[in-house]
Structure formats: structure tokens, C-alpha cells
Amino acid sequence: MFFVERKSAMALYQRQNELSYSSSSVFNTTYEPGASAPFGGIYKCTGCGLEIGIAKFHVLPPQNHHQHPSRYTPIRWQPVTLHA
Ligand SMILES: [Zn+2]
16 A cells, blocks of 8 residues: 555644645646655645545555545545655
8 A cells, every 4th residue: 555544634743843835836736646746745636635645656646546526526646745
């Protein structure tokens, strides 16, 4: 299994000194289900908010990985935190 799931609304952290701010446009990019993750880290489904952790170049969960109600937009994966 390449990823783990978290269903909280937001990613959590405890030690602020282990995270750094980035203005990189990659955080505004969304990726198709089944695409290769360009960076390892936490990604969020823009449709329902499901978060997953994934390693660099592993395949983001495909369309059939999880189902969310039709009132949500289609599954797109957007980076939340990334490995530098
Ligand atoms: Zn979703």
C-alpha cells in the first residue's frame, strides 16, 4: 500500500520548526486520480477533503479508490504538505 488515509478536515502538526512555508505554485496544482505524485507528502481530494499520504512518484489513488457523494466535485488531488 502506497498511501495512508486521514479523514480529518485539516492536516495536523505538533512541532512548527519541522515545517517551512512555501509560496510554490505546485500547491495550487491539482492532479488527476491515477497520476504520478511529483512530490511525496500529503494530498487532499478537492472534492470531499479526504487526505492521503503518498511517496514521490507513486500513483495517486485512482477514481475508484473512494467514492464521495455526487454533490462534490470530481476527485482531484492537491498537495497540502510536501517533502522538499
Ligand atoms: Zn473525495
